[in-house]
Amino acid sequence: xxxxxxxPRYLITVTGKKLTVTCSQNMNHEYMSWYRQDPGLGLxxxxxxxxxxxxDKGDVPEGYKVSRKEKRNFPLILESPSxxxxxxxxxxxxxxxxxxxxxxxxxxxxxx
Amino acid sequence: QKEVEQDPGPLSVPEGAIVSLxxxxxxxxxQYFMWYRQYSRKGPELLMYTYSSGNxxxxxxxAQVDKSSKYISLFIRDxxxxxxxxxxxxxxxxxxxxxxxxxxxxx
Numbered sequence: 001x002x003x004x005x006x007x008p009r010y011l012i013t014v015t016g017k018k019l020t021v022t023c024s025q026n027m028n029h030e031y032m033s034w035y036r037q038d039p040g041l042g043l044x045x046x047x048x049x050x051x052x053x054x055x056d057k058g059d060v061p062e063g064y065k066v067s068r069k070e071k072r073n074f075p076l077i078l079e080s081p082s083x084x085x086x087x088x089x090x091x092x093x094x095x096x097x098x099x100x101x102x103x104x105x106x107x108x109x110x111x112x
Numbered sequence: 113q114k115e116v117e118q119d120p121g122p123l124s125v126p127e128g129a130i131v132s133l134x135x136x137x138x139x140x141x142x143q144y145f146m147w148y149r150q151y152s153r154k155g156p157e158l159l160m161y162t163y164s165s166g167n168x169x170x171x172x173x174x175a176q177v178d179k180s181s182k183y184i185s186l187f188i189r190d191x192x193x194x195x196x197x198x199x200x201x202x203x204x205x206x207x208x209x210x211x212x213x214x215x216x217x218x219x
Contacts, residue, residue: 004155033207040120042200042211043156090155098144098204103155 002027004104006091012110013081021076021107023091031096032074033058034066036087037106043090048097049074081111115139118201118210126218131188135201135210138182144204145177147186149197150212156200160186191217 004025013019025032033048035058045058049068063085065077074093078085088108092101118135125131133147144163148156160175162168168175176185188195195217201210 035209040211042118043209045207048207092155097207100146100158100161101148101156101202101207103157106153106155 002102004091004093004102006089006104006107008107009105010108012112014112015082016080019078019081019109021078021089021091021109023074023076023104024072025074025091025093025102026072027093027102028071029093029095029102030071031099032068032091032093033101034064034074034076035090035092036060036085037090038087046076046089050096081109083111085109086111116201116203116208116210119213120211122214122216124216124218125191127191127193129191129217131186131191131195131215131217133186133188133199133201133213133215135184136182137184137203137208139203139208140182142203142208145175145184146202146204147173147175148200148202148209150200151197159199188215191215193217193219 007022030051034046035043037043044060047066049055091104094101116137147160149159150156162175165177165179172189174187198212198214200212
């Protein structure tokens with residue numbers, strides 16, 4: 001089954017404790033991206049990757065890091081999480097930004 | 113001015129009504145226009161995709177694009193309770209999303 005998986009689905013952590021949210025796709029897509037979704041603000045792109053070892057900032061990259069060492073994986077790293085990073089996070093993959101984006105199930109992160 | 117503006121609603125309609133959703137945009141570089149549907153506690157899924165001005169129909173759904181006015185619409189005919197979801201407009205180039213409109217169809 002073609003899918004994007006994210007782990008964990010739910011995470012509660014404390015300020016400053018480094019965390020990683022994993023994302024994996026099995027569709028051989030070159031383009032992957034991370035979004036955060038907040039009430040009233042919709043989906044905002046954090047980072048995207050056009051291919052392996054090629055990443056670039058989206059609209060809200062501050063406080064986040066990503067890496068793309070393999071085509072299928074695109075982890076999101078929060079080196080020092082803060083409460084304003086409490087949000088619902090989605091990973092997505094596609095053949096490119098102009099193609100249908102396939103979204104993962106989401107990760108709800110709470111930073112206290 | 114935001115690059116994409118979408119009325120967040122919420123919108124509540126009786127079953128069978130026509131639902132009308134709209135987005136305006138400011139970036140004339142946008143060439144591809146999409147509507148995603150997001151059910152509660154799920155990721156968004158592509159509903160409609162167009163790349164030119166005019167109308168595109170798919171069953172009960174019609175997507176309309178007016179590039180000259182920088183305005184796109186989604187119409188849902190004969191709305192059903194299963195159409196209750198958040199609808200997000202999306203645009204290529206930077207893959208910009210609207211904030212989403214939450215729709216509830218009352219049985």
